[in-house]
Amino acid sequence: MSRSRTNSARLFSEAQSLIPGGVNSPVRAFKAVGGNPLFIESAQGCRLRDVDGNEYIDYVGSWGPLILGHAHPDVVRAIQQAALRGTSYGAPTPLEVELARKIHHFFPSMERVRLVSSGTEAVMSALRVARAFTGRDKILKFDGCYHGHSDSLLVQSGSGVATLGLPDSAGVPSEFTSHTLSIPFNDLEALEKAFTKYKNQIAAVIVEPVPANMGVILPGPNFLSELLLLCRKHQTLVIFDEVITGFRLAAGGAQEFFGLSAPLTCLGKIVGGGLPLAAYGGRSDIMKLIAPDGPVYQAGTLSGNPIAVSAGLKTLDILETEKPYGRLEKMAAKLVEGISQAASHSGIALRVQRCGSMLTPFFSDAPVTDFLSAKRSDTSLFGSFFRKMLERGIYLAPSQFEACFVSSAHSDQEIAVTIQRANEALSEVAASV
Numbered sequence: 001m002s003r004s005r006t007n008s009a010r011l012f013s014e015a016q017s018l019i020p021g022g023v024n025s026p027v028r029a030f031k032a033v034g035g036n037p038l039f040i041e042s043a044q045g046c047r048l049r050d051v052d053g054n055e056y057i058d059y060v061g062s063w064g065p066l067i068l069g070h071a072h073p074d075v076v077r078a079i080q081q082a083a084l085r086g087t088s089y090g091a092p093t094p095l096e097v098e099l100a101r102k103i104h105h106f107f108p109s110m111e112r113v114r115l116v117s118s119g120t121e122a123v124m125s126a127l128r129v130a131r132a133f134t135g136r137d138k139i140l141k142f143d144g145c146y147h148g149h150s151d152s153l154l155v156q157s158g159s160g161v162a163t164l165g166l167p168d169s170a171g172v173p174s175e176f177t178s179h180t181l182s183i184p185f186n187d188l189e190a191l192e193k194a195f196t197k198y199k200n201q202i203a204a205v206i207v208e209p210v211p212a213n214m215g216v217i218l219p220g221p222n223f224l225s226e227l228l229l230l231c232r233k234h235q236t237l238v239i240f241d242e243v244i245t246g247f248r249l250a251a252g253g254a255q256e257f258f259g260l261s262a263p264l265t266c267l268g269k270i271v272g273g274g275l276p277l278a279a280y281g282g283r284s285d286i287m288k289l290i291a292p293d294g295p296v297y298q299a300g301t302l303s304g305n306p307i308a309v310s311a312g313l314k315t316l317d318i319l320e321t322e323k324p325y326g327r328l329e330k331m332a333a334k335l336v337e338g339i340s341q342a343a344s345h346s347g348i349a350l351r352v353q354r355c356g357s358m359l360t361p362f363f364s365d366a367p368v369t370d371f372l373s374a375k376r377s378d379t380s381l382f383g384s385f386f387r388k389m390l391e392r393g394i395y396l397a398p399s400q401f402e403a404c405f406v407s408s409a410h411s412d413q414e415i416a417v418t419i420q421r422a423n424e425a426l427s428e429v430a431a432s433v
């Protein structure tokens with residue numbers, strides 16, 4: 001059973017002398033689960049191969065983008081063909097118009113769309129235009145939601161009602177986050193209190209409609225619709241951060257899934273088909289404030305990069321033709337059922353929370369509805385489960401506070417194998433507590 005990881009270990013040690021923490025994004029370092037990260041050599045479909053020749057069934061999918069699995073042949077072909085025509089022009093292309101049209105088709109609320117290169121950039125820019133449109137400075141987010149690493153959004157989870165934000169990261173002056181409010185997710189009362197306390201001051205409420213960055217948490221039955229109504233009443237814009245949920249829960253993201261519509265939306269991950277591309281957009285009366293039409297400056301050398309746009313377009317085309325959402329949902333539901341049964345056989349308190357094809361196993365016996373309840377789950381049990389699954393060739397998200405994703409490249413067979421491995425792993429976890 002034991003897999004050699006000597007090449008990964010050697011590379012990690014070398015990387016640590018050259019790259020901060022040995023990784024180019026912190027959660028890749030496996031700090032939350034223990035052990036060293038795997039260095040990946042290649043991937044195909046739902047399988048990853050590391051530099052020691054071990055194979056894994058992958059439920060990370062590059063943290064969400066790879067809904068079609070790794071190296072989908074049509075996406076790879078689109079990338080190759082685009083590269084042959086040149087890698088970047090710094091001038092408009094017909095493909096950008098096509099992608100904007102397609103995004104608008106799936107997200108009718110995105111009447112105007114601006115392409116950027118990362119989710120962080122999309123969110124940062126959406127906030128800027130929201131502030132310009134409303135003439136207000138404050139923004140409100142929810143504890144445990146992640147919206148990229150721009151200064152004003154790195155705010156410690158506030159406890160209680162609408163605490164003024166304190167920076168969560170060294171290097172962020174407190175003045176930069178002094179306009180950021182953070183309240184518990186699913187708490188409409190806290191939202192109403194924030195509107196009372198900061199009357200006519202809140203430019204935008206930004207929300208992951210189904211948070212995935214504190215593990216998968218479901219919005220209460222009326223939470224999102226009431227949030228939209230309250231914000232309209234207070235002339236505050238709502239930004240749906242659909243960087244994860246966009247094209248994941250449905251082609252039209254959480255907005256289609258729940259039958260809602262947001263004034264501003266951010267997309268990332270799937271929209272770029274595995275390449276660096278993201279987008280923000282919304283009502284045309286808001287978006288017309290962006291340069292060169294209006295006074296809100298936002299720009300990017302590689303924005304709308306033709307290779308990334310080609311990968312994104314092909315991915316969206318395939319999603320439109322193949323409509324994988326029913327099958328994804330069924331596979332994910334089966335996985336949740338299998339893991340939950342395995343946990344109950346082993347006598348372990350485990351709740352697997354799921355929305356569509358995204359899911360998180362929380363080692364907890366109480367419902368997880370917000371950041372506070374997510375933090376009550378047993379992260380050391382999660383770490384142990386993660387390591388035992390990895391040892392058995394199953395690559396889960398390496399943190400309790402992330403989502404696992406099922407892709408259309410998974411099949412019933414891989415789901416069955418994963419459930420079998422979860423059975424073994426959970427009985428070992430149970431034996432060790």
Ligand SMILES: Cc1ncc(COP(=O)(O)O)c(C=O)c1O
Pocket residue numbers: 063117118119120121123146147148149208213241242243244268269278
């Ligand atoms: C909901 C959400 N918004 C924004 C971001 C930031 O996107 P990126 O990592 O592309 O900057 C992420 C990244 O995981 C995310 O999950």
